[in-house]
Amino acid sequence: MRYSRISVDGRAVWARVDGDVLRPLRGSPLEGGGNAEAGRAVPVADATFLPPVVPNVFYAVGMNYKRHAEHAGVAIPERPEVGYRANNALIGHGQAIVKPDGVEGRFEAEGEVVAVIGRRLRRATYAEAREAVFGWTIGNDVSARAWQHADRSFWRSKNSDTFKPMGPWIETDADPLAQTTTVRVDGEVRASFRTGAMIFDPYEYIVETTRYITMHPGDVLWMGADATVQLEPGSTVDIEISGIGTLSNPVLSESRAERQDDE
């Protein structure tokens, strides 16, 4: 099953994906609701997608692919240690990634499989972690590398507004370790890797995290990327993960985005 959140008359509404249409639901499938339908179906092509969830805590994994760690020149992690991203940066499928005017050099996409937590969890076993994931979506961990290296935290390098596209929906039935991630810019393939090449899998992260931390329904865990892809304003970046879907976002320069706001 695929669940999405869309904007209908300015309200956030859960919807079930049914082929080419989205069927609005009553309540949230993360809170045990979401079965009964409410309102008219919306064609997928016409929908305004929101981030599928706004988490209580936004977990993200740093270096979780060997090749990426080697490329970045950092040690391969020996333990599954989560990091964090910030909700202000979230945008939905189709919304514009805005490149701030001050960003120079590498401005990169990272296509990531994302676990959406479905249950309250503390001291989970591996089997409990598997059962507690509600489903899987796609994240693009947009990063401004010069800021990442210059700053004491990831505040603006990874958390500037629009730097965290997520969506388009949550797929409840995919195996996150058996997929292929493909990153395209304007339709051209720029990177492709197997999701299963992760150093630690999502369940290992959940087991380790919940030794100390309670995870809650709607929390998200971004699983890292094996490759980075340069982004330029004027292009569109697609992150396709087989078995889940395609997250597509145009890239605009800050000055161009402001002109559009004025129009």
Add this chain to the structure above:
Amino acid sequence: MRYSRISVDGRAVWARVDGDVLRPLRGSPLEGGGNAEAGRAVPVADATFLPPVVPNVFYAVGMNYKRHAEHAGVAIPERPEVGYRANNALIGHGQAIVKPDGVEGRFEAEGEVVAVIGRRLRRATYAEAREAVFGWTIGNDVSARAWQHADRSFWRSKNSDTFKPMGPWIETDADPLAQTTTVRVDGEVRASFRTGAMIFDPYEYIVETTRYITMHPGDVLWMGADATVQLEPGSTVDIEISGIGTLSNPVLSESRAERQDDE
């Protein structure tokens, strides 16, 4: 005015502090509500305090006092760069800080003044930042130093469950730069410092952060501490900030906390 959130019959309710009692309110004062009263007054002494807000984004400042930076052996920050903490770790006034069994060595309190954002803010001027703060509360940035030094992120050193007491209420009329922070353990003063000795003030942080990031009502910004105080299970730590109030939390060992859960 002082606003708090308390648990009434298992529900989270906003309340106005009126001397020794809390008067429950309709709606949230952060969303323009909170004027009309609803329900019976609750004596402060009997109330179950919740964290005054659960933020969309939980901002925290790292090294914001010269003495603390020197003590920690790190360079004094040249720019106001925010970091982050995680909502799972929040507890209210009176709730127990639980020291995990694996924590050795320095397990410390840091008493911090906390700005609660009241308006949506992007590219704020200093004057706009001043107007956008709804009020001030108190945070205790509990930290397990061995984990802080051993780990790649602050995930368990600063974000384990119960490591972020906040409260007891939001004071709307205090000057955050003209107060004294006093940290007591079992009533004995262990640290005292002027809030105004900050390297960058809250408004400077808001101006810099909102150059790239939209802040939202209910977001919190923890302003750092000038001193750290060792905590031991069995004791109670009070963070008093003049003009705001006193945040008080008992400290329990994990095994002791579990026995209490079972009772």
